[in-house]
Amino acid sequence: KNQVEQSPQSLIILEGKNCTLQCNYTVSPFSNLRWYKQDTGRGPVSLTIMTFSENTKSNGRYTATLDADTKQSSLHITASQLSDSASYICVVSARWEGKSTFGDGTTLTVKP
Amino acid sequence: GAVVSQHPSRVICKSGTSVKIECRSLDFQATTMFWYRQFPKQSLMLMATSNEGSKATYEQGVEKDKFLINHASLTLSTLTVTSAHPEDSSFYICSATYRDSEQYFGPGTRLTVT
Numbered sequence: 001k002n003q004v005e006q007s008p009q010s011l012i013i014l015e016g017k018n019c020t021l022q023c024n025y026t027v028s029p030f031s032n033l034r035w036y037k038q039d040t041g042r043g044p045v046s047l048t049i050m051t052f053s054e055n056t057k058s059n060g061r062y063t064a065t066l067d068a069d070t071k072q073s074s075l076h077i078t079a080s081q082l083s084d085s086a087s088y089i090c091v092v093s094a095r096w097e098g099k100s101t102f103g104d105g106t107t108l109t110v111k112p
Numbered sequence: 113g114a115v116v117s118q119h120p121s122r123v124i125c126k127s128g129t130s131v132k133i134e135c136r137s138l139d140f141q142a143t144t145m146f147w148y149r150q151f152p153k154q155s156l157m158l159m160a161t162s163n164e165g166s167k168a169t170y171e172q173g174v175e176k177d178k179f180l181i182n183h184a185s186l187t188l189s190t191l192t193v194t195s196a197h198p199e200d201s202s203f204y205i206c207s208a209t210y211r212d213s214e215q216y217f218g219p220g221t222r223l224t225v226t
Contacts, residue, residue, distance in 0.1 A: 034214065034215070036217070041203070041220070041222070042219055043116075043118075043205050043207075043218050043219045043220045044156070044205075045217070046214060046215075049214050089155070089156070091215070099158060100215065102155055102156055104154075104155045105155055
């Protein structure tokens, strides 16, 4: 069964600090892994999308890494801002399948 | 990036009535659209997958006669919640893809059934 596990479930950090969110998956055969940011009451917004051959991808202060051998991904947020407070969702798609497997998300709270 | 819209953004209806939610891909043709439901502080739960011109595929436990999905064109899918009850109150989100490309989400529709 395809699964995506995210950790930690929630995280509180001070503004300006860095943090790293984790995503482990068992989806196979792997097609791509995406990180989304979801603000409360809004739809998810894409941060990065990574395929098998990509190890790292950046989007501003967000940097995602992918280790396809260990089936792990991380999302690193640099110099956090109050607006980074949101739920971060890891989504993994399997090749030849029409739907994706969602993680439960990590709720990040950035405090001043 | 591609834009997906939903209408309405918020709706309040009385128990027993039906509500229709629209999902549109504004600048691309969506071969597949997905409908999700999200309860407070929970993850998105896939309800159904719809391909243009064909019947939707519902996830286990989702009543297809209660949640009617129509994907009449490559840019529009609708979800109709029939005979809504308070337990149907939730945040409904659609997403759209073109072939195997990235999944683009709509802003969501907050449904409250009184």
